[in-house]
Structures are given as structure tokens and as C-alpha cells.
Amino acid sequence: MSDALVVIKNLSNTYRTRAYGVFGRELMQPVLDHITLEIGRGEIFGLVGESGCGKTSLGNSILGLIAYEGDIIIDGLRQNRRGRLSRSKALARKVQAVFQDPGAALNPAKTIRWLLEEPLRIHGIGTKQERIARVDAMLHRIGLDPGYKTRRVYELSGGQKQRVCIGCALMLEPQFIVADEAVSSLDVSVGAQILNLFQELHQSLGLGMLFISHNLQVVYYMCHRIGVMYKGQIVELGTAQGVYFHPAHPYTRILLDPACEPAGSDTPVQGPPWAGLYRQEGCGFVERCPRKRADCGKNAPGLVNIAPSGEAPHQVRCALFQDGIPMQGPSKSGRELAV
Template identity: 40%
Template sequence: MAETLVQVSDLKVHFPIGRSLFKDGVTLKAVDGVSLDIARGEVVGLVGESGSGKTTLGRALLRLIEPTEGSVRFDGTEVVGLPPRDLKALRSRMQIIFQDPYASLNPRMSVGQIIGEALHLHSIGTRADRDERVGDLLEKVGLPRTAAARFPHEFSGGQRQRIGIARALAVNPDFIVADEPVSALDVSIQAQIINLLQDLRQELGLSILFIGHDLSVIEFLCDRVVVMYLGHVMETATAADLYTQPRHPYTRSLLDAAPVPNPRAKRDRIMLKGDLPSPINPPSGCVFRTRCPFAIEACAQVEPALETVGPRHAVACIRQAELNLME
């Protein structure tokens, strides 16, 4: 088994809301006790509905958002509480690809300046070296070297996301958080970007946390999948096991919501009802119980822990042993 690069233990990200000098506020629990690990060279998919805490978790791993509690260890170094100088040095090994290719690039900077900014901040190479590196990166992501002199508004959405990927690769990172990097793109362009990430992952040995909604993309790109709901991990497994042997009702509902090639095919589905509860006032016990068709009274009393049910397969459900979720 490959060496662990990122190890997350009981991570919490809580945001106080409405607090003032004169009254106590409430707390929004965006991430509430998440544990996971990512090995060197591994791509882990993070899926769940909007509002599940996926983006918050990804940014907390990089300390772009400060965790409230818990531990994030990167290559053996504790990231939570790391002094700014040490964090800056570590950040050259941890980068992010943002969701919106339009909003994530500074329109006043040339493409060369955008990609080369991290090289300058980390004092890597001479100016000539940095210019050469920018050109190499542009070619690596499928753009001409001459693109360095142009500005973001001159490019399409897919081209801008290629620029964002080049920026993330500039300082030779070991780990990248890809925060829904294809959700704002047309389907044909999505395929190009996914194939590019797959090629880069294999060529550079990158570890990636890929946040997304499209389960077909997750299945194609990722080695393992982590399913989040309302700040909690519901299930984690290899992609092969998750898609063929889902053990949590929420995982099965996500798979059932995906379209099938034959629209006339009949199958039993677990369809979600109602909306995601508020992370300000989450349900007691299992946070999924208010929408779970298999919930029993005990589900309101017990907060299920992730339990191992197979090789690299864990589920947070007190009824998983008795439920048969296979078709």
C-alpha cells in the first residue's frame, strides 16, 4: 500500500453566526468530525449534495479556512496551528484548482504573471527561469507558449481552466485540491479537462482530492470515493466497490439519481425526499435519518461511527449490516 500523504483526523470547521457583544449566536457546523486519508499518487473523490461541506473541507485541508478542531497532517507535518512562515513553505507542495475559471483569474494580470506569481512568491529561479517554466506549463496543459502575453478575457472557459491548472502546477506540488473544476464547463470541454487531469496525475504522480457532483466523472478519475452529508462522512470505499456494493442509503440514493443509458430500464430506486437540513440545527443521531427510508427510532439516538465493512470500505450506519441495497 502506498504511503499516506494527507491524514485528516476528526476535523471540524464551525462558523459562529449572529454573535455580538450583547448576545450569543448560533453555530453553523460545516464540517463536523471528518477523518480521511489520501495516499501518494492517489485520487480521492469527494461527493455529496450542495451544502454537504465538501468545499469547506477541501479548503480547510490547505488552511485557506481555519479548522475549529482536529488534525491535518501533510507528509508527517501538522498543518493546523502551523506558524505562517512554515505554512508558506509547505504551501508550495499543496495547491488548489478553483471551480469558476472566470472568477479565479485576476483580469488585470497577464497569463504569464498569473502562472508565474507563485514562483515569484516562493523565490524560485531567476526571471528567465520563471518565464521558461511558464512556457513549459502552458504547453503541458495544451496551450501555446504565446498565451503568456495575453489576458484571461481572451480565452474560453475551458482554456481558462487550463490556465488555472497550470498555475496550480507551477511550484511542483505533491497534492492538489480540485474543487469542482469542470462543473462550470460544457460537457465536451469537461471531458478534455478530466483527461488532462488524468494524464497529469499519471505523469507527475500527483495526489488529488477531487470534489464533484458528477458520479460518472468520479468513477472514471478516482481511486477511492468519500461520500459526505451535512458535514459528516457517510461512506468511503474504492470506486469499484462503491459503485457496485454501496452500503449506505445515502450513497445508493446518489447513485440512483444518476441517469442510466437506457431510460426505459426499470430498477428500484432510493429517492431522496425533502431538502438538506440546516447545518445550524442538524438532526440528532444520524444526520441523514430525516431523509432515510430505512430510519428507525434508534437512528435518532445514536450518532453512527465509520465502521470497516471490507477492505478500504467503511460505512456510518447502524443498520448497514441488515440492509440489502443491491438491485
């Protein structure tokens, strides 16, 4: 992609933990495994995968909140890899975050006006009057009545709190937002309002987004492209349409429809879910794969493009597609059965 805003090259990330409390042996827990990805300007990129596969770790790496190996370049600026407190103000103005729990993200002691004004104060933007005018404009943009600015966080509903979080993230006019499970804690109708707000902001401001979610239908509705993550690796990457309606990787097919048994296989899905460490050898999904072959435990497959020539890329990391065989028409998937 030529006009990429976020370029991720060979991103790996390892957490240091201890086996038994503070006196236990130190363990290195690898989480992200050489991720290479580009997200375009104004693109909404969806990231899905089961709990613990590393989605938040990828988002936090982009936000510069954790240390990592590899490179992350945002709008031409290379991020400092040491993580924590290394984030420059220039990068903070380009990339902001909206997290799952809006209550935990907002200071309960402060008024909504103070919270919305805070990013401008930190970055020394505008006079007091200008900042207040921008807070009023933001309240309008996020669909909150001006009267809310004197309220405190406990006086708002969950959906209103999330709107304030989105407002805080937008105050610096970023080009990109990491939305990590931003609607998961909200009920369906309020969640839908927040999704519509994201869509509206994307259309009016050209806002790009890393949209992390467990809900594949929401990701399909929101995103231009979808990346499917398993054990810290991207195992499938393509347009929302391609991944949702023509999933190729056995894991994506199971994720889309756990009851779906891939064609030609009557072996049920077996094996342990993500146990924290990714495999060092072979395909990471081999223990659970209903379509595994004899050599899948030995050879680690790379990402190959399976889209017919002339169509948008659709990449899959699976031995079944290693020769780059183009997909033959729509694949038989749970999606098609369900639609």
C-alpha cells in the same frame, strides 16, 4: 494506509454567522463533524455529497484557508489550525488548489505569462530567464500554444482559463491538488479535456488529488477511492468500484439514482434536505432515510467496514451495518439497473 500524504484526524469546523445582519445574535454553525481520513501519495480521492454538506469546507481546511479543530498533517508537516494567513510557504508548495470559476481565480489585468510566473516570484524561485523557461514548459504541459502567454484572461475561453488555473497550481510542483468542482462550469467536451489533463498529470507527475464534484460518473471515472459526505460526516468510504457499483448507505443509493427505491422498502424519500446544522443525536440521515429503524434517531452509528475479509475496505456509517456484516454479493442498486 501506510503511505499517506494527507492525514486528517478528527477534523471539525464551525462557522460564526449572525441571524439577522451585522446586529443579529451570533450563531455557531457546525459544518464538519469529526472527519478522519487518509489520502495516499498519488491517490485521487473523490468527495461527493449534496450542496451544503461541507465538501468545500473540507477542501479549504486542507488548504489552510479556514480555521478548524483537529489535525491535518501533509507529508509530515502539521498545519496551523488557526486558518487564514497561517499557511506556511512549505505547505503551499506541497498543496495547491483549482477552483470552480477560473475567471474569478485569475487577475484580469495581467498577462498569462505574468500569472503563471507569479507563484515562482512569490517563492523566490529561479532567475527571470529560468522562470520564463518554466512558464513556456508549463504552457506546453497544459496544452496551450506559446502565443497565449502575451494574452490577458478575457481573451481566453472558459476551458483555456481553467488550463491556466491548473498551470498556476502546478508551477510550484505540488504533490497534491484540491480540485473543487473544477469542471462544473465547463461544457461537457471542454470538461472532458480538463479531466484528461488531470489524468495525464496524475500519471506523469504522480499528482494526488482531492477531487470534489457533484457528478458521480465523473468521480467514478477519475478517482481511486470515493468518500460520500452527508451533513459534515463521511457516511460511506470505499474504492470507486465498490461505492459506485455496490453502494451500501441509503443516502449513497439515493445519490446514485434518486429514482432508486431500496429493496424491501416502499417508503418514498422524505424530509428536509441539509438545513445547515447537523443533528446532535442519532443518525444524521434519519429524517430522510427510507430504511430507518426505531433506534436510528437515538444512536449515532460509527463507520464500519463491510468489505469481505481480504478485500479493500468499504466503510459505511449506518445502523443496518453496525455489526460489520460483510456485503453479500452485489447489492441491488440503481447503478446496476441503469448499466
